Amino acid sequence: TDTNGRTRRQSFIDFLPWNSRIGTADSPAAAATAGGTMVTGAQSVAQQNVADVCLTSIPCNPRARYRSFDGSCNNLQQPGWGSVNTALVRLLPAAYQDGESRPRLTSFGRVLPSARLIRTTLFPERNVPDIRFTLAVMQWAQVVAHDVTLLTEKSAPDCCASNGKLLPIETLHPNCFPIPVPANDHFYSRFGTACLPAKRTVSSDDFGCTLKPQQKVIATTHFLDASLVYGATGQTAGNLRSFRAGRMRAQITRDGRMFMPNVNTPTQSCNVATNTEVCYRSGDGRVNQHPDMAVSQVALLRLHNFLVTEFAQLNPQWTDEILYQEARKFVIAIIQHITYNEFLPILLGENYVRENGISTLKQGYSNLYNSNINPSTLASFAGGAFRSLHSLVPSVFNLVNEDRENGGAPTRFSEWMNKPGIIQRPGNYDMFLRGIATQPQQAQDIFFSEEITDLLFRANGPLGQDLVAKDIQRGRDMGIPSYNHFRTLCGLPKATTFDDLRDVMDEERIERLVKIYPTVDDIDYLVGGMLERIIPGTLTTPSFRCVLGEGFFRYKAGDRFFYEYDISPGAFSPDQLSVIRRFSLSTLICLTGDNIQTMQRNAFLQINPGNALVPCRQILTELDLAPWRFQS
Ligand code: HEM
Numbered sequence: 001t002d003t004n005g006r007t008r009r010q011s012f013i014d015f016l017p018w019n020s021r022i023g024t025a026d027s028p029a030a031a032a033t034a035g036g037t038m039v040t041g042a043q044s045v046a047q048q049n050v051a052d053v054c055l056t057s058i059p060c061n062p063r064a065r066y067r068s069f070d071g072s073c074n075n076l077q078q079p080g081w082g083s084v085n086t087a088l089v090r091l092l093p094a095a096y097q098d099g100e101s102r103p104r105l106t107s108f109g110r111v112l113p114s115a116r117l118i119r120t121t122l123f124p125e126r127n128v129p130d131i132r133f134t135l136a137v138m139q140w141a142q143v144v145a146h147d148v149t150l151l152t153e154k155s156a157p158d159c160c161a162s163n164g165k166l167l168p169i170e171t172l173h174p175n176c177f178p179i180p181v182p183a184n185d186h187f188y189s190r191f192g193t194a195c196l197p198a199k200r201t202v203s204s205d206d207f208g209c210t211l212k213p214q215q216k217v218i219a220t221t222h223f224l225d226a227s228l229v230y231g232a233t234g235q236t237a238g239n240l241r242s243f244r245a246g247r248m249r250a251q252i253t254r255d256g257r258m259f260m261p262n263v264n265t266p267t268q269s270c271n272v273a274t275n276t277e278v279c280y281r282s283g284d285g286r287v288n289q290h291p292d293m294a295v296s297q298v299a300l301l302r303l304h305n306f307l308v309t310e311f312a313q314l315n316p317q318w319t320d321e322i323l324y325q326e327a328r329k330f331v332i333a334i335i336q337h338i339t340y341n342e343f344l345p346i347l348l349g350e351n352y353v354r355e356n357g358i359s360t361l362k363q364g365y366s367n368l369y370n371s372n373i374n375p376s377t378l379a380s381f382a383g384g385a386f387r388s389l390h391s392l393v394p395s396v397f398n399l400v401n402e403d404r405e406n407g408g409a410p411t412r413f414s415e416w417m418n419k420p421g422i423i424q425r426p427g428n429y430d431m432f433l434r435g436i437a438t439q440p441q442q443a444q445d446i447f448f449s450e451e452i453t454d455l456l457f458r459a460n461g462p463l464g465q466d467l468v469a470k471d472i473q474r475g476r477d478m479g480i481p482s483y484n485h486f487r488t489l490c491g492l493p494k495a496t497t498f499d500d501l502r503d504v505m506d507e508e509r510i511e512r513l514v515k516i517y518p519t520v521d522d523i524d525y526l527v528g529g530m531l532e533r534i535i536p537g538t539l540t541t542p543s544f545r546c547v548l549g550e551g552f553f554r555y556k557a558g559d560r561f562f563y564e565y566d567i568s569p570g571a572f573s574p575d576q577l578s579v580i581r582r583f584s585l586s587t588l589i590c591l592t593g594d595n596i597q598t599m600q601r602n603a604f605l606q607i608n609p610g611n612a613l614v615p616c617r618q619i620l621t622e623l624d625l626a627p628w629r630f631q632s
Pocket residue numbers: 138139141142145149150151152289290381382383386387389390392393452467470471474
């Protein structure tokens with residue numbers, strides 16, 4: 001029995017009923033005011049829903065200066081928390097029809113409406129550029145998403161019949177969870193397609209845990225710790241570094257530009273014809289998904305290799321290992337700093353991040369760390385709220401030259417999925433990078449690009465997948481409770497009729513919901529959250545913000561190595577911390593461009609008189625690495 005009076009189990013750390021306080025909290029903001037800095041007010045291990053994934057006991061070295069690769073031993077009391085191959089945690093009880101694993105049904109016990117029907121009815125294709133923000137917001141959000149969550153689909157034979165029809169339910173493999181397409185679908189009907197393939201995802205059962213209901217297990221570290229750059233296991237990390245002078249392995253083009261190394265068999269991992277074509281290897285398999293994703297990973301790789309060169313000059317005595325780990329620590333800090341300092345105020349609102357303890361400090365160390373906070377990614381975050389940002393995804397990526405004009409034909413999204421070689425063509429890396437900081441992102445709204453709603457991963461054919469339909473289906477696969485439960489969680493009154501949704505939704509959207517769902521209790525979380533009005537000054541809605549805020553609170557308060565803390569043996573010195581605090585996304589872009597001359601100070605905001613282009617030379621003078629010089 002531990003100090004909290006709970007009995008410790010050997011095979012897994014804990015499994016406790018739902019946090020009753022979360023279910024009854026008025027609102028995260030109210031809970032925060034009542035309970036100090038905390039978003040939900042979760043105070044102790046006993047109040048949290050701790051995911052059981054048969055965590056084995058792991059020996060930890062409390063004096064370790066650097067994070068482990070797999071996230072273990074971050075929390076010294078609960079060494080498995082936040083580590084790779086552990087489960088997401090739930091804020092609310094899972095919604096499975098059998099209480100274990102089978103996707104929920106409607107209130108009348110019927111199959112839920114088709115995720116594709118919902119997508120085409122409620123979330124049409126439309127091009128609405130954002131008036132304030134650049135594509136950098138979208139792209140940074142995806143970097144964060146790939147750092148903190150990675151579900152894996154289970155293996156199964158084809159989940160749709162070869163003629164595009166649904167397979168009879170009796171013959172369907174248990175790992176299949178296909179999406180039915182209505183006969184009058186505006187796009188797929190042309191191809192006679194009645195079925196979109198989708199599968200169930202890996203869960204606690206697959207790890208030999210007899211946990212009911214099942215929990216989804218992710219294949220990366222939950223922490224915001226640059227796992228997408230370095231990998232989430234010691235083995236992956238080892239394969240990605242050169243073990244010389246602290247450097248990450250890289251390929252250098254004939255004219256001296258640096259990119260990630262290639263995978264061994266590009267034809268297997270990318271949509272390319274030969275194994276001599278470009279297909280990158282990095283800490284996260286999604287690196288090749290589209291050109292701007294690959295560009296983002298190149299930028300982080302170049303930052304690492306830049307740092308080790310500088311550190312080696314300051315400290316000639318440093319070994320490969322020290323150089324590598326110090327650069328890695330810096331890269332992680334930069335990802336955390338840009339996320340909490342620049343990105344989250346845009347996503348959640350300036351006041352919200354300040355009032356809920358997730359804003360950054362201007363000076364000094366933060367004391368937010370709380371070893372009772374489970375840092376794990378929330379199921380409703382990965383399977384709901386954070387996916388709402390798929391609305392920001394554009395149809396094309398602009399190639400932008402130094403004059404901020406198009407320097408080539410815009411690249412159409414669906415033509416360049418899983419084909420990253422285009423970023424290595426002369427001049428293109430810089431033009432994609434400038435494009436990220438110049439091109440407007442799509443507005444956060446109920447509209448999506450058809451490049452991802454009909455054409456996703458179409459490879460070379462005319463027919464692709466529907467990302468939004470998949471997201472809705474995924475929520476059901478993950479046992480995410482319906483929208484009404486999240487209203488209560490987030491401080492809105494539970495809706496008893498569709499009319500009760502008027503507090504956060506426009507009439508015309510409610511009318512469409514009524515046509516689709518049998519009762520107000522059946523609405524999927526992602527769907528209801530998307531249809532709510534955006535909170536002014538944010539990119540989100542009430543039922544999403546509370547989950548996003550909780551998630552980002554936990555990634556900070558539950559991460560012993562968070563860059564603003566002085567509690568880990570390898571904490572930054574005050575001088576180092578102030579260098580990191582001056583680092584912005586524009587610093588990253590200026591530093592890692594091949595030849596980018598100018599950048600606006602705030603790369604997330606479109607260029608305008610108040611956010612004008614300034615010479616990169618000027619931005620980079622603020623990056624002074626002298627505090628990394630050590631006396632031996
Ligand atoms: C830029 C184009 C993007 C594409 C093509 C894309 C595509 C995808 C795909 C195919 C999935 C897996 C869906 C499933 O089967 O469950 C996914 C998941 C996800 N996406 Fe995106 N995405 C994009 C951008 C973004 C952005 C900007 C965000 C911002 C937050 C984001 C957040 C997520 C999250 C949180 C997941 C769940 C990941 C997991 O837990 O496995 N994505 N995305």
